[in-house]
Amino acid sequence: MEKIFNLQQLINGIQLGSIYALISLGYTMVYGIVRLINFAHGDFFMIGAYAAYFTVILSSSKGFNIPVPIVFLISMGAGAGVAALANQTAYKPLRYKPRLSALITAIGVSMFIEYIFSALPFIGPSYRAFPNEKLIKNKIYEFGTTTLSNYAIIDVVISIGLMLFLTYLVKYTKVGKAMRAVSQDKDAAKLMGIDIEKIIMITFIVGGAFAGAAGILTGISYPRIFPYMGILPGLKAFIAAVLGGIGNIPGAMLGSYIMGISETFATSYNSLLGEGIAFAILIIVLIFRPQGLLGETIAEKV
Amino acid sequence: MRRLTLILVVLVLVLGVAGLNSACKPKEQKPQVQEEIKIGGVGPISGEAATFGLSTREGEQMAVDEWNEKGGVLGRKIKLIFEDDKGDPTEAATVYTKLIEQDKVVAIVGTVMSKCSLAGAPIAQAKGVPMISPTSTNPKVTEVGDYIFRACFIDPFQGTVGANFAYNVLGVRKAGCIFDVGNDYTKGLAEFFRDTFTKLGGQIVGFESHPTGATDFKAQLTNLIKAGAELIYISDYYNDAGLIMKQARELGFKGYFLGGDGWDSPKLVEIGGAAVEGGFFTNHFSKDDQRPEVQEFVSKYRAKFGKDPDALAALAYDAMNLMLTAIQNAGSTDGAKIRDALKNISFKGVSGVITFDENRNPVKSAVIIEIKNGQQVYKTTVNP
Numbered sequence: 001m002e003k004i005f006n007l008q009q010l011i012n013g014i015q016l017g018s019i020y021a022l023i024s025l026g027y028t029m030v031y032g033i034v035r036l037i038n039f040a041h042g043d044f045f046m047i048g049a050y051a052a053y054f055t056v057i058l059s060s061s062k063g064f065n066i067p068v069p070i071v072f073l074i075s076m077g078a079g080a081g082v083a084a085l086a087n088q089t090a091y092k093p094l095r096y097k098p099r100l101s102a103l104i105t106a107i108g109v110s111m112f113i114e115y116i117f118s119a120l121p122f123i124g125p126s127y128r129a130f131p132n133e134k135l136i137k138n139k140i141y142e143f144g145t146t147t148l149s150n151y152a153i154i155d156v157v158i159s160i161g162l163m164l165f166l167t168y169l170v171k172y173t174k175v176g177k178a179m180r181a182v183s184q185d186k187d188a189a190k191l192m193g194i195d196i197e198k199i200i201m202i203t204f205i206v207g208g209a210f211a212g213a214a215g216i217l218t219g220i221s222y223p224r225i226f227p228y229m230g231i232l233p234g235l236k237a238f239i240a241a242v243l244g245g246i247g248n249i250p251g252a253m254l255g256s257y258i259m260g261i262s263e264t265f266a267t268s269y270n271s272l273l274g275e276g277i278a279f280a281i282l283i284i285v286l287i288f289r290p291q292g293l294l295g296e297t298i299a300e301k302v
Numbered sequence: 303m304r305r306l307t308l309i310l311v312v313l314v315l316v317l318g319v320a321g322l323n324s325a326c327k328p329k330e331q332k333p334q335v336q337e338e339i340k341i342g343g344v345g346p347i348s349g350e351a352a353t354f355g356l357s358t359r360e361g362e363q364m365a366v367d368e369w370n371e372k373g374g375v376l377g378r379k380i381k382l383i384f385e386d387d388k389g390d391p392t393e394a395a396t397v398y399t400k401l402i403e404q405d406k407v408v409a410i411v412g413t414v415m416s417k418c419s420l421a422g423a424p425i426a427q428a429k430g431v432p433m434i435s436p437t438s439t440n441p442k443v444t445e446v447g448d449y450i451f452r453a454c455f456i457d458p459f460q461g462t463v464g465a466n467f468a469y470n471v472l473g474v475r476k477a478g479c480i481f482d483v484g485n486d487y488t489k490g491l492a493e494f495f496r497d498t499f500t501k502l503g504g505q506i507v508g509f510e511s512h513p514t515g516a517t518d519f520k521a522q523l524t525n526l527i528k529a530g531a532e533l534i535y536i537s538d539y540y541n542d543a544g545l546i547m548k549q550a551r552e553l554g555f556k557g558y559f560l561g562g563d564g565w566d567s568p569k570l571v572e573i574g575g576a577a578v579e580g581g582f583f584t585n586h587f588s589k590d591d592q593r594p595e596v597q598e599f600v601s602k603y604r605a606k607f608g609k610d611p612d613a614l615a616a617l618a619y620d621a622m623n624l625m626l627t628a629i630q631n632a633g634s635t636d637g638a639k640i641r642d643a644l645k646n647i648s649f650k651g652v653s654g655v656i657t658f659d660e661n662r663n664p665v666k667s668a669v670i671i672e673i674k675n676g677q678q679v680y681k682t683t684v685n686p
Contacts, residue, residue: 006528008553012520125349127541129572140552145528147554222517224545224573232515267521271510272483274521 008146009268010261017260018155019221022214023237024244024252025159025166026207032247033183033203036102040086040110042234044079044208047113048215049130049225050123051078056131068135072216079212080205082113087204092197110230117227127226130219151221158217162210163253170249175202183247243282245295254293338381339374339635341366341625342401344412344422345618346389354414354614358436359384360607361618362411365626368602375629382622387413391421398422402429408635409433411621414614416440416487423450430637432628432644436621437586437614439487439563444662449641451662453621453653457487460562460584461494463668463684464535467582468495468560469502471670471682474533476505478526480546481537484514491537491562507531516542523550532557539564544573551577558582566613571676581673582681587616587653588669590680599652613653620651 023045030038052075059066090109094102118125132138132151139150170176178199181189190196218233219225236259244255262281267274285293343362345355366382374380383405385397394413401407402425410426410433413419419438426433427447434451435443441457444450468474477499481492489511496506507529510522523546526534534550536543536559547559559581566585571578589600589610599619603611611619624647629635632643649656654666670681 006524008524008528009521012518012524015520016518127569127573129544129569133575138552140554142554145554147552149552151552218517222545223548223575224517224541229517233517264518264521267512268525271512271522271525275513 006146009264011146011148011152013261013264014257015149015152015155015221015260016264017257018152018159019214019218019233020237020240020259021159021253021256022162022210022217023233024241024256025163025249026210026214027234027238028241028244028246028249028252029166029170029210030203030207031241032249033179034091034200035099035183036091037106037238038091038207039103039106039234039238040113041207041211042230042237043110043113044083044086044211044230045215045218045234046117046225046227046230047082048075048079048212049219049229050117050215051075051212052135052216052219053128053130053225056134060131060134065134071135072213075216076209076212079210079215080208083204083208083211084201087201091204092200095200114227114231123227125227127224130223130225132220132223136220155217155221158213159253162213163249166206166210167249169206175199179203239279239282243285243292245292248292248294248296251292251294258293338379339376339629340381340383340405340407341622342398342405342407342410342412343382343384343622344387344394344397344401344410344418345384345414346418347384347386349389351389351415354437355386355389357612357614358412358414358618360603361436361611361615361620362622364603364606364615365619365622369626375626376633376635380626383407385412387418387422389415389418391417394418394421395425398425402426402431407431408637409625409629409640411436411618411625414438416443419443420446423447426450432625432637432640434621434625434644436617441661441663448662449637451624451644451658451664453617453624453651453656453664454586455666455668456663457490457562458494460668461491461496461537462498463584463670464491464560464562465495465498465502465504467584467670467682467684468533468535468558469499469504472533472558472560472582474504474558476507476530477533477535478508478510478529478531479506479535479537480510480512480519480522480526482514482539482542483511485538487564488537488539488562492535495535495537512542517545519546519549520553523553523555526550527553527555531555534559536561537564540567540570541573544570544575544578547574547577547581563613566671566678571673578673579676583671584668584684585613585671586668587613588671588678588680591669591683595650595652616652620649620653620656623651624649624656 027041052071055071055074086109090105094105117123141148170179178194181194182196182199186196240255240259241252244251263278266277345358347355366380369375370379387394387397413422414437416438419435420443423446427449432449434453436453438452439454439457444452479492481488508526512519536546543561543565561583563585565583627649628640628643628647632639656664656666659665667683667685669683671678672681
């Protein structure tokens, strides 16, 4: 048993979970407020990674280093910008159409972004090395046989920090109040004088910015980027959001950590079955709690 | 209205048939005394594996140019017709058919990726056109039939050479493997490494896989490190291998890394950074090998293309030379005669002295390359 449940594997799992958490926070927020499963969210994440890549490459080729927080802001801005654009052009016209149309459109937006990126000559479909060492130097702390990388610490701290910020935004600000109102009843919110389109736009911008942050952190921890890099983490983060109870912000966080840790332990137990075991856990949880771990049962309106 | 439609339809039909007729008219034969010998070349010159195809084309073109300067083969000039398979098996089948049916090539040197060669080889075999793939390492490729050869060694050989090097040269006794479970190449290499290493008396402390497209390998690597591996055999391609090495070092691994020819890309160092330093991999060719054939090839290639050749260019150059030597030896452009000449060939190439075994796989040496200061440095040559 020592082989599987050791401290190193727990650290590995928490780091992986933090990356999932950053993506799933945006997923769950957009779903919670607009009731749209935004499949393009994984691609906003990819755009964040590329924005950081080009910022670092271009600035270092000109001979100066942009401070790390600025690179973060650029990545978040790129994610937010594309999210806003997608909302304005693709999702807004379908706001009052059947929900399935919006879902299919989201898949379309996702593929459109991926193919456009691999077709653009300065991006292309091939793998690129993310200049993570230029951004933040890697440091490794050793405690006996257990090691901790500063990248893992950054991943955990930023994901928890952003979760707290998001919780504060939704629960304690005026915008957050309006967001919750829109999520509960769009028409009533409109009658109360809330500009629902503005609120939805803000939701997308915040969600996109989170995806952008996840993109740059992934680039730093796993320094290889390509236009399809958002598909698999996007899918897993979505599942994590469902596991925690979609629409619920601490739930997304919890679901992501459970996903990351169970995936790591399962892979360590048997690398062939690894992800299979992780997903089996997910299915079992959902059988007993279909609304997710922290989700609330909402009576369906008839 | 309906009548007008009818007239239009008839008109279109008549014009169409007329067009077809004129297209089918036999073209006038140009009288040619000394017709060129056409050789087909195939490789991915667009798409993700584009650098592989471009190197292949350059290697093949260089060999053809050299033969033409010496007067060609059988007293006739050689013409290389190179087609792009885009790294796609369907596209490969199309260009093989085009080369054989339309261009009437006497032989084909191609293609790069195993999956594409597997699509093209049955076409060449059915038409009796000899084919040499420069770089397809999957054993199944030459199993298609007796007209299909290759210029590179196959997967088992690399795993075996790697294990020998690890056990005998590095003196490692405990090794672990990690590979992509969705890729026959990486799996094959790892299995042959494991088998040979165990046979030599070493111990495999872990045999870990990861799904295709994974970015986090820490769970597997932690297992290998905790089990006491002194060396990790990473049979993945450069982009996964770079990430794996980086994560292994992050987890405090201090031992050796060893891999196969999938590491042969500058991106390996870009992705893996300092972690790649001191890693070894088996390859077909090294530009720093001091054999005269290699040094002559490297200097000619530099003069012609203004850069250093990679293993793909060297293998394509060897494959084309093998084919043209076989045509010379056969004294004919007849497919069956070229095939028989290839079977009995013994050729001193850039990537070693090449003879073919009964499965039309080459018997030749491999080189070990070390990554030093981010550069590939020739370490040693290992004979079969």
